Amino acid sequence: MAKRVFNFNPGPSTLPLDVLKIVQEELLDYKGTGMSIMESSHRAAEFIEINDTAISLAREIFGLDEKYHVMFLTGGASTQFFQIPMNFLAGGKTGAYADTGTWSNKAIKEANIVGKAHVAFDGKAIGYKHIPNQNELNIPSDAAYLHITTNNTIKGTQYHYTPNTGKIPLIADMSSDIACRRLDYTKFTMFYAGSQKNLGPAGTTLVCMHDDLLQKSSDAIPTILNYKTQAAEKSLYNTPPCFAIYVVKLVFEWIKKQGGLAGIEKNNIAKKNAIYGMMDKYPDYFKGTVEKESRSWMNLTMRLPSEDLEKKFIAESKAVGFIGLKGHRSVGGVRVSLYNAMSLEGAEKLVQFMEDFKKKN
Numbered sequence: 001m002a003k004r005v006f007n008f009n010p011g012p013s014t015l016p017l018d019v020l021k022i023v024q025e026e027l028l029d030y031k032g033t034g035m036s037i038m039e040s041s042h043r044a045a046e047f048i049e050i051n052d053t054a055i056s057l058a059r060e061i062f063g064l065d066e067k068y069h070v071m072f073l074t075g076g077a078s079t080q081f082f083q084i085p086m087n088f089l090a091g092g093k094t095g096a097y098a099d100t101g102t103w104s105n106k107a108i109k110e111a112n113i114v115g116k117a118h119v120a121f122d123g124k125a126i127g128y129k130h131i132p133n134q135n136e137l138n139i140p141s142d143a144a145y146l147h148i149t150t151n152n153t154i155k156g157t158q159y160h161y162t163p164n165t166g167k168i169p170l171i172a173d174m175s176s177d178i179a180c181r182r183l184d185y186t187k188f189t190m191f192y193a194g195s196q197k198n199l200g201p202a203g204t205t206l207v208c209m210h211d212d213l214l215q216k217s218s219d220a221i222p223t224i225l226n227y228k229t230q231a232a233e234k235s236l237y238n239t240p241p242c243f244a245i246y247v248v249k250l251v252f253e254w255i256k257k258q259g260g261l262a263g264i265e266k267n268n269i270a271k272k273n274a275i276y277g278m279m280d281k282y283p284d285y286f287k288g289t290v291e292k293e294s295r296s297w298m299n300l301t302m303r304l305p306s307e308d309l310e311k312k313f314i315a316e317s318k319a320v321g322f323i324g325l326k327g328h329r330s331v332g333g334v335r336v337s338l339y340n341a342m343s344l345e346g347a348e349k350l351v352q353f354m355e356d357f358k359k360k361n
């Protein structure tokens with residue numbers, strides 16, 4: 001048996017063991033082809049089948065009809081930060097952005113290089129501790145879209161409702177909470193996520209986009225950056241990240257085996273309740289860094305009474321097999337990332353560790 005730790009890394013992060021075992025089993029000889037899927041042509045029947053299945057599983061899991069295009073792109077979620085404005089802000093249009101943390105702030109910066117960004121909510125002034133309510137969003141009526149970051153990986157906040165934007169397209173960066181719960185995904189005209197947290201290994205970005213928005217893509221930009229190109233070619237305009245797409249397909253199959261998003265949600269609620277429960281038991285010791293209503297299910301952030309205790313907590317937790325608990329340098333403290341593949345057992349063991357640590361220190 002391989003030694004496996006409880007991996008709380010913020011991304012790339014833990015993957016389902018069952019998925020890793022299938023990868024291992026199929027690595028040298030993918031379904032009798034005598035080669036690894038990594039060595040296969042992206043035009044070969046076996047890869048086309050993987051790609052088509054991944055697309056249809058995405059539609060099934062997220063409840064999308066054929067009007068949604070499913071693409072597996074490259075360049076990370078960070079590429080979407082400029083690809084979105086390049087496609088939809090041509091001709092002097094403005095994109096509205098809710099600034100709820102480091103990543104939305106980066107998206108705004110890129111939008112301002114390519115076009116014009118309007119800040120519909122500015123969370124910076126309040127230390128990014130709060131997710132805006134519907135009435136705190138100031139969306140110009142002529143905005144080309146509203147862009148939100150559904151989960152703020154670094155700051156530890158998450159939307160627990162979907163903003164109503166009327167006729168204005170809603171675009172979401174879901175990199176760190178995609179598929180973590182049931183959600184009406186059709187309220188989003190477009191959503192995207194880097195694969196390396198809830199979907200698979202690093203290497204691809206899932207982009208789901210309604211055809212109405214796709215048709216607005218600019219044709220005055222390089223071919224590969226025009227969403228119409230990859231939508232028409234099912235992401236096979238050029239060589240796609242075949243191996244990452246293959247693992248994402250396996251993760252989608254794993255999600256279905258967990259009971260789909262309902263099953264995943266149930267497990268995620270139990271996990272986050274366990275950790276937040278311990279924080280609420282000792283609020284002066286495990287001090288949450290964000291307001292309760294905005295707490296993330298995926299990245300739970302806290303400060304301990306001193307930096308020395310935080311260092312000790314991280315070192316001692318690592319020594320007993322809890323990896324990746326150090327908070328981002330901009331927040332400090334401890335960050336517990338509870339992505340889909342983290343087991344309830346992992347969260348419960350960490351809760352016990354927290355209790356013991358508090359007693360001893």
Ligand SMILES: Cc1ncc(COP(=O)(O)O)c(C=O)c1O
Nearest residue numbers: 076077078103153173175176194
């Ligand atoms: C919410 C969010 N958006 C965007 C990114 C950037 O993703 P990538 O590294 O795939 O460009 C991250 C990375 O952690 C993230 O958490």
